Structures are given as C-alpha cells and as structure tokens.
Amino acid sequence: MIKHxxxxxxxxxxxxxxxxxxxxxxxxxxxTKVYPSRSHSGAAQGGIAASLGNSEEDSWEEHMxxxxxxxxxxxxxxxxxxxxxxxxxxxxxxxxxxxAFSRTDDGKIAQRSFGGHSKPRACFSADRTGHAxxxxxxxxxxKNAKSxxxxxxxxMHQLVIEEGRCCGVLVSNIRTGEVEVIQAKAVVFATGGYxxxxxxxxxxxxxxxxxxxxxxxxxxxxxxPEFVQFHPSGxxxxxxxxxxxxxxxxxxxxNGKGDRFMEQYAPSRMELAPRDIVARAEQxxxxxxxxxxxxxxxxxxxxHLGEARIMERLPQIRQLGIDFIGVDCVKEPLPIQPSxxxxxxxxxxxxxxxxxxxxxxTPMKGFFAAGECACVSVHGANRLGTNSLLDxxxxxxxxxxxxxxxxxxxxxxxxxxxxxxxxxxNQIEEIFQRDGSESYNDIRNExxxxxxxxxxxxxDEENLKSCVASIRALKERYKKGKVTDKGQxxxxxxxEIIELGNMLEMAEIISTAALARKESRGGHYRTDFPxxxxxxxxxxxxxxxxxxxxxxxxxxxVITRYQxxxxxx
Amino acid sequence: xxxxxxxxxxxxxxSDPYYEEFDYDIPExxxxxxxxxxIKWNMDGTLTYRMSCRSAICGSCxxxxxxxxxxxxxxxxxxxxxxxxxxxxxxxxGNMPVIKDLATDFQQFWEKIDQxxxxxxxxxxxxxxxxxxxxxxxxxxxxxxxxxxxxxCYSDCNVLEVDNNFLGPAALAKAQRFVGDSRDxxxxxxxxxxxxxxxxxxxxxxxxxVERCPKPAExxxxxxxxxAVGLKEGVTNNVGARHALSFVKSVKHSGRLNENKIPxxxxxxxxxxxxxxxxxxxxxxxxxxxxxxxxxxxxDDVKDVQRIFEEFGE
Numbered sequence: 001m002i003k004h005x006x007x008x009x010x011x012x013x014x015x016x017x018x019x020x021x022x023x024x025x026x027x028x029x030x031x032t033k034v035y036p037s038r039s040h041s042g043a044a045q046g047g048i049a050a051s052l053g054n055s056e057e058d059s060w061e062e063h064m065x066x067x068x069x070x071x072x073x074x075x076x077x078x079x080x081x082x083x084x085x086x087x088x089x090x091x092x093x094x095x096x097x098x099x100a101f102s103r104t105d106d107g108k109i110a111q112r113s114f115g116g117h118s119k120p121r122a123c124f125s126a127d128r129t130g131h132a133x134x135x136x137x138x139x140x141x142x143k144n145a146k147s148x149x150x151x152x153x154x155x156m157h158q159l160v161i162e163e164g165r166c167c168g169v170l171v172s173n174i175r176t177g178e179v180e181v182i183q184a185k186a187v188v189f190a191t192g193g194y195x196x197x198x199x200x201x202x203x204x205x206x207x208x209x210x211x212x213x214x215x216x217x218x219x220x221x222x223x224x225p226e227f228v229q230f231h232p233s234g235x236x237x238x239x240x241x242x243x244x245x246x247x248x249x250x251x252x253x254x255n256g257k258g259d260r261f262m263e264q265y266a267p268s269r270m271e272l273a274p275r276d277i278v279a280r281a282e283q284x285x286x287x288x289x290x291x292x293x294x295x296x297x298x299x300x301x302x303x304h305l306g307e308a309r310i311m312e313r314l315p316q317i318r319q320l321g322i323d324f325i326g327v328d329c330v331k332e333p334l335p336i337q338p339s340x341x342x343x344x345x346x347x348x349x350x351x352x353x354x355x356x357x358x359x360x361x362t363p364m365k366g367f368f369a370a371g372e373c374a375c376v377s378v379h380g381a382n383r384l385g386t387n388s389l390l391d392x393x394x395x396x397x398x399x400x401x402x403x404x405x406x407x408x409x410x411x412x413x414x415x416x417x418x419x420x421x422x423x424x425x426n427q428i429e430e431i432f433q434r435d436g437s438e439s440y441n442d443i444r445n446e447x448x449x450x451x452x453x454x455x456x457x458x459x460d461e462e463n464l465k466s467c468v469a470s471i472r473a474l475k476e477r478y479k480k481g482k483v484t485d486k487g488q489x490x491x492x493x494x495x496e497i498i499e500l501g502n503m504l505e506m507a508e509i510i511s512t513a514a515l516a517r518k519e520s521r522g523g524h525y526r527t528d529f530p531x532x533x534x535x536x537x538x539x540x541x542x543x544x545x546x547x548x549x550x551x552x553x554x555x556x557x558v559i560t561r562y563q564x565x566x567x568x569x
Numbered sequence: 570x571x572x573x574x575x576x577x578x579x580x581x582x583x584s585d586p587y588y589e590e591f592d593y594d595i596p597e598x599x600x601x602x603x604x605x606x607x608i609k610w611n612m613d614g615t616l617t618y619r620m621s622c623r624s625a626i627c628g629s630c631x632x633x634x635x636x637x638x639x640x641x642x643x644x645x646x647x648x649x650x651x652x653x654x655x656x657x658x659x660x661x662x663g664n665m666p667v668i669k670d671l672a673t674d675f676q677q678f679w680e681k682i683d684q685x686x687x688x689x690x691x692x693x694x695x696x697x698x699x700x701x702x703x704x705x706x707x708x709x710x711x712x713x714x715x716x717x718x719x720x721x722c723y724s725d726c727n728v729l730e731v732d733n734n735f736l737g738p739a740a741l742a743k744a745q746r747f748v749g750d751s752r753d754x755x756x757x758x759x760x761x762x763x764x765x766x767x768x769x770x771x772x773x774x775x776x777x778x779v780e781r782c783p784k785p786a787e788x789x790x791x792x793x794x795x796x797a798v799g800l801k802e803g804v805t806n807n808v809g810a811r812h813a814l815s816f817v818k819s820v821k822h823s824g825r826l827n828e829n830k831i832p833x834x835x836x837x838x839x840x841x842x843x844x845x846x847x848x849x850x851x852x853x854x855x856x857x858x859x860x861x862x863x864x865x866x867x868x869d870d871v872k873d874v875q876r877i878f879e880e881f882g883e
Binding site: 139205241439484 | 581598669750
C-alpha cells in the first residue's frame with residue numbers, strides 16, 4: 001500500500017499550489033490522470049485578477065463588489081472578501097516564483113480589462129496566462145521533487161471514508177492497469193470541472209466530473225451544480241476557446257446583420273458585460289435568426305485592432321483560428337458560439353478548503369477540495385473572467401495549508417487494503433462483463449446533445465423534465481455498453497467508460513437542480529421564470545444522494561457588505 | 570475515402586508492431602485527432618493514444634503523421650493527404666520507447682528537463698511587489714515560455730537518434746527560458762553545465778526542431794541564443810565553443826574554412842587525448858586522399874568578407 005501524509009488528486013493550478021504548501025512540512029503525493037503540465041488550467045488564456053492598480057487605481061473593495069455583482073449575489077461574501085484581499089499577494093508570489101507576465105513600459109505586471117470588472121485588473125502573459133502560471137508552478141514542484149512524489153497518468157476511482165473520516169483513495173496506474181490503495185492522513189481534491197457533459201464546450205477531454213462524483217458517491221452533497229457558465233466565445237461547432245481578452249483588447253461582437261448587438265443588452269459595458277449576459281445575448285440573436293447567414297454562430301471581429309496589437313497581445317488566438325478553421329483574425333472575423341466553460345458549483349467547502357458534508361457546515365474530516373471542483377462559493381451564480389485562475393491559486397494555497405495543519409496532528413486511519421481494492425476490481429470486471437448491446441459513443445453523444453439543447457443557456461420546466469428523463473434512460477443503456485479493450489496495459493477505453501458513468505451522474509444532478517430552481521440568476525436562466533427571486537431562491541442548492549435518488553436541500557447565502565440589488569450593466 | 574495506416578503495438582498480445590488500415594471519409598475541417606477519435610469510438614476501441622485539450626496547448630497528442638512529428642489536434646487531416654495520395658501514415662513519436670500503439674514513454678524526456686534545473690534561481694530576497702522586468706526583457710523569454718512539452722522536437726531530433734546522451738531541443742529551450750530571464754541569477758553556472766558533452770554545443774543546427782515545433786518556442790533558435798550567451802560570458806573552454814570561435818576566426822581570416830586547423834583548434838592545442846583521437850580520422854582521410862590542401866589560401870574577395878565582420882561585429 002502506498003502511503004503519504006497528504007495525497008492531492010489533480011495537478012492543475014489548485015493541486016500544484018496546494019502541493020507546494022504541504023511540501024514545506026510534510027510529504028505529498030500529487031496524482032493526475034494526465035501529466036501536471038497537461039492539466040486544463042493551462043488552457044486558460046486571458047488573465048488572473050488582482051487589484052494591483054498597475055494601470056489604473058484599484059482596490060480590493062471594487063474587486064469584491066464586481067465579483068459579488070457578477071455572481072448575481074449568490075456568492076458567500078465572507079469568502080469573497082478574503083479571496084480578493086489575498087489576490088495581490090499571490091500574484092506577487094507567482095511572479096517571484098518566476099512566472100512570466102507581460103509588462104508595462106515601466107516594468108510592472110501589465111493589466112487589462114475584462115468582462116464584469118470595473119477596472120483593468122487582469123494580469124496576463126500574452127494570451128496564455130494559465131499556461132504561464134501552470135508551468136511556473138510545475139517548475140517549483142520539480143524543484144521540490146524530494147518531498148513531492150508525482151503520479152502521472154494515474155486514475156482516481158473512489159474515496160476511502162472510514163468512520164466518518166477520509167483516509168485515502170482508490171486509484172489505477174493507467175500504464176500498468178494495476179489497482180492500488182493510497183493511504184493518506186488528508187486527501188485534497190483539485191480535479192477540475194465537468195464541461196464535457198455538454199456538446200459544445202471549451203473543456204479538455206479530461207473534464208469529466210471525476211472528483212465531484214467520487215465525493216458524491218461517498219455521500220457528500222454537491223453545491224449549486226445548476227450554475228454552469230457558458231463562455232461567449234467558443235469556436236463554432238468545436239467550442240475551442242477564444243479568450244475574453246479578445247474583447248478586453250477591444251474586439252467587437254457582430255450579428256448576421258453586422259450590428260454590435262450588445263448595445264441592446266448591456267449598453268454601458270457592451271462586449272465586456274459578464275459572460276452570462278453576453279452568452280445569452282448571443283444565443284438570443286442566434287435564436288431570432290440573426291446569426292451569421294442564419295446559422296448558429298455570430299462573429300468576433302478583431303480586424304480593427306491591427307496586426308501588431310494582435311501579435312503582441314493575442315498571438316495564440318490568431319494561430320488557433322488559422323489552424324482550426326483557416327481564418328486569420330487579422331483579415332476576417334471569427335465564427336463563435338456560447339460554449340460550456342466553467343462549473344460554479346461543486347464539492348462544498350468552507351473558506352479554508354475543508355469539505356463540508358452537509359448544509360450545516362459539518363466538516364468531512366481529512367477531506368479538502370480546491371479550484372473548479374470545489375464550491376466555496378466565491379463565484380455565486382456566475383464567475384467573472386480571470387477570477388478562476390485566482391480562485392485556483394488562492395484556494396490552492398489555503399487548502400494546502402489546511403490539509404497540512406490537519407495532517408500534522410492526525411494519524412493514518414485504519415483501512416482494509418484487499419477489501420478496498422476489490423471495490424474497484426469488481427467495478428472494472430462488471431464493465432468487462434456487460435452484454436455489449438449499446439454503444440458508449442452513442443450514449444455519450446446523446447447525453448451531450450440533450451444537455452446542450454435542454455439544459456443549456458436557456459432552460460424551462462418542460463425541457464428540463466425531458467432532460468432528466470433522457471439522462472435516466474441513458475444511465476440504463478450505459479449498463480449494457482460494449483467494451484472492446486479488456487487488457488491491462490494503457491487501457492484508455494476503460495477509463496473513458498468510467499468517465500462517461502461519472503458524466504451521466506453529473507448530468508442528472510445538474511438538470512435536477514436546474515429544474516428545482518424556479519428563477520433566473522447568473523448562469524442559470526429559466527425562460528418560464530425570467531426574474532431573479534431573492535425571496536425564494538437567495539440560497540445555495542445542496543444535492544444529496546439518497547437511496548439511488550437525488551435529494552435537494554438548501555443553505556443560506558452569507559451576505560456581509562453588499563445587499564442584493566438589481567443587476568444591470 | 571482516406572486510409573489511415575496506423576502503427577499498432579500491444580506487447581500484451583503480440584511482441585512485434587504492425588500496421589493496420591482504417592478507411593474513413595474525412596469530414597470537412599476535421600483534425601487528425603477528430604479522425605482518430607472516430608476510429609477509436611466506432612471501429613476499434615483498443616486503439617491507444619493520448620489526448621486532452623484538443624486546442625494545441627496541453628501537449629498530449631504528439632505523434633507522427635507521414636513520418637514527421639505533429640500535434641494530432643492541431644493538424645487538419647486533409648492537409649496530410651498530398652499529391653492525390655489517399656493514405657495517411659500515423660506512428661508514435663520517435664526517440665522514445667513505445668508503450669502501446671501511439672502512446673510513448675516520456676520518462677527520459679522529463680529526466681532531461683530535470684537536468685537543466687528548470688526553475689528560477691535567485692537567492693536575493695524578493696521585493697514586496699513584483700520584480701521589475703521591461704517588455705524588452707520579457708521578449709527574451711516570450712518564445713521559450715510557449716513550449717508545451719509535447720515532445721515533437723525530441724521525437725524528430727537528428728542528434729538524439731544517434732546520441733541518447735544529448736539533452737535534446739525541449740530541455741535546451743527550457744534552459745534558455747531561464748538563461749534569458751532577467752530575474753534569474755545563475756546564468757554562468759547554467760551555461761557551464763550546458764557547455765558539457767550532451768549540451769547545447771552538440772546540436773548540429775539541422776533545424777528539424779524548428780520545423781516540428783507546434784508553438785513559437787522553436788528550440789533551435791533558443792539554442793542559438795544560448796550559444797551566444799556562452800560566448801559572451803566567455804565560457805569557451807570546451808570543444809563546442811572553441812569550434813564556433815575557430816570557425817569564425819577562419820572565415821574572418823580567409824573567407825573560407827581552414828579544415829586542417831578547425832578540428833585541432835576545436836579540440837584545443839593542449840588537449841592531448843582529444844588530439845590523439847583525431848589521428849586515426851586524419852590517417853584514414855590521408856589514405857582515401859581526402860585531406861584538404863595543406864596550404865590554406867584565402868578567397869579572392871577576402872577583403873569584402875572582412876568588411877562584413879567590421880560592419881556587423883562578431
């Protein structure tokens with residue numbers, strides 16, 4: 001049995017930042033189903049928010065207000081306050097580690113405008129900020145190789161919970177197919193999101209809800225899963241991300257008639273309104289037949305920025321356009337559509353990354369979570385651009401610190417190795433024994449289509465009910481899927497099947513929570529309840545597993561500084 | 570209809586690799602990765618390869634298409650069909666052991682990254698705010714920091730093919746990312762390390778890594794940056810640097826290479842063992858009548874060559 005003081009699952013920004021904290025005093029295992037440098041944090045482009053005030057005066061209060069308003073007042077404000085206050089310090093720390101940031105003429109970290117932020121506070125590295133930070137952290141992890149053991153290409157199946165505390169995880173070495181138990185005094189999940197549930201998504205193939213569902217199956221509720229962010233600028237049909245920085249630098253959104261339609265939806269902020277508002281505006285234009293050529297896309301127009309500016313600030317975007325659709329944004333506009341991007345909800349934690357097991361805040365001992373898989377909640381009903389890299393960095397550090405403090409005073413829990421291993425071995429054997437009458441590919445495609453069409457940017461009761469029913473039917477068909485690779489060695493097929501199982505579970509949780517929330521707030525928009533309803537729904541959803549069904553409970557929002565007001569831009 | 574001719578290997582089933590063909594009509598705009606996914610999900614679930622972001626930033630899906638390393642997600646499949654040929658040959662990355670099908674073992678690749686101490690070295694206490702760095706200084710590391718560690722350059726590196734001891738283009742580009750960083754304080758130590766056998770001077774300037782790099786990292790140009798820093802820092806007590814200096818000296822002197830002198834100057838006049846190593850080569854050349862002329866004559870317009878040196882410096 002492998003043992004570590006602290007075991008971290010996921011090696012993106014949150015996971016690596018947590019590892020760097022823990023390794024100061026204890027030994028860490030850092031487990032990832034890819035390689036640390038291939039984590040999806042690296043795909044983040046536009047920036048990381050902090051009120052440094054390097055190009056315009058700024059304050060944490062303004063950052064906090066923008067975040068709370070952007071989140072449609074569902075954010076827990078005590079957490080938001082600590083989060084935005086920590087922002088400048090963590091950015092300077094990243095810089096000291098060696099992260100490469102774009103600079104102002106006087107040598108400071110450059111900052112640009114972003115949707116929903118009233119000041120230019122996005123620190124950036126051209127249009128590959130996530131990549132720059134991910135690699136800077138990876139460099140530090142390699143430097144600390146003595147106390148951080150990396151498990152690349154290992155898959156996490158399940159949590160081990162014994163007597164009310166978490167004492168390890170069940171994993172597979174993807175390369176050898178070996179199932180192992182990793183025993184740890186504390187486990188940190190930094191497993192990312194679940195955009196892959198939707199047909200059009202900016203997310204990597206790896207974004208399959210593994211962490212959220214492992215927690216859920218261990219009896220932990222999921223918080224606010226109905227709040228999924230659709231990014232306004234995913235490449236048409238493919239969802240490949242074109243950073244919001246393109247609009248931050250001055251890009252226009254044009255409908256099929258060539259109009260800057262944001263004038264109608266958010267006249268004061270135009271293209272730089274928060275993402276939920278821009279994505280809805282785009283979808284409204286498309287639904288009204290004003291997409292380009294009547295198709296399901298609109299244009300992102302950067303031509304007026306000029307080649308020099310594009311090459312300095314947005315070089316990667318230009319290359320993506322050329323490589324993926326043969327469009328050079330210097331000369332032509334890019335076809336885009338709303339694409340599933342970020343999960344505001346997730347595994348509920350307190351503001352120190354401690355996972356809570358219920359709506360009363362009871363801690364699940366030894367279990368911590370940070371980054372996109374967690375819900376603190378600082379993003380409320382809609383996350384602002386550049387706040388996620390900040391979330392992963394701030395809460396990665398805090399959660400690492402919490403896990404460290406906990407593990408220092410804890411003993412390893414008792415667990416029965418062979419009994420635990422059997423849980424996974426039986427699951428894999430069951431997959432190999434299925435009758436094979438269904439195609440997993442069909443099931444996956446149908447899930448993605450139904451979630452996009454019925455639980456996407458616009459939702460209503462009828463569609464959501466039908467969505468839940470469809471997903472349940474797909475879950476039945478999933479039990480009869482056809483597997484072709486029954487080998488041990490680097491069997492990617494079997495992990496894809498397990499991931500699909502996780503996604504189906506997640507899809508049901510998202511749509512069920514969306515059905516119950518009869519209001520419109522942030523990323524969750526109900527055409528049958530188009531207004532926000534603070535009377536009934538100024539509260540967090542908690543979805544519990546209960547005898548194979550889902551049970552919904554709610555928890556009040558923490559409001560400190562900013563009382564909910566009407567949200568206009 | 571296109572034929573995807575894929576190199577398969579699964580030691581659990583069969584000890585030798587073989588090629589298998591799959592027919593698939595490439596949809597408009599489909600990337601090579603889209604096609605492989607179609608094959609895996611509809612024709613043969615055992616087909617094994619890595620992938621994740623499908624937007625050319627994670628570096629997972631490196632493989633060879635028609636003999637050259639590429640990122641499957643970045644390549645339009647139709648672009649691999651040339652001159653009426655309907656077959657696309659897909660193979661695993663080179664210079665690495667294969668685990669299964671298109672998945673290769675990256676262990677050595679990462680070990681070499683580790684060897685260049687891939688992290689900022691600066692023992693000074695950091696300021697309260699950010700360290701200053703001008704846009705011009707940032708520019709020096711801008712390209713190197715775009716590296717995604719996909720292994721395409723490593724796969725097709727001609728030096729690695731014959732010398733496994735070579736650090737390889739990716740690790741050297743990573744080294745340049747710190748040597749070029751105004752905030753890093755270990756330039757001299759780094760350059761000394763990189764000047765050892767297997768380091769930057771073992772690059773043969775073939776430029777293959779620049780062709781294969783899917784990002785602006787273009788390792789050979791980073792290696793050239795490193796060599797320039799090496800000469801500027803005066804870290805010249807090694808074969809590679811001496812070779813470069815002797816090369817320049819010869820061209821400046823006579824407008825052409827003095828092929829008798831360069832090997833000796835590269836080895837160093839006091840490097841007895843190195844010089845003795847040259848003897849058998851010299852003798853073989855003598856026997857085959859391949860010895861360059863003993864009397865080295867300058868080119869006719871040597872004055873013009875020298876003027877170039879005067880105008881541009883060395």
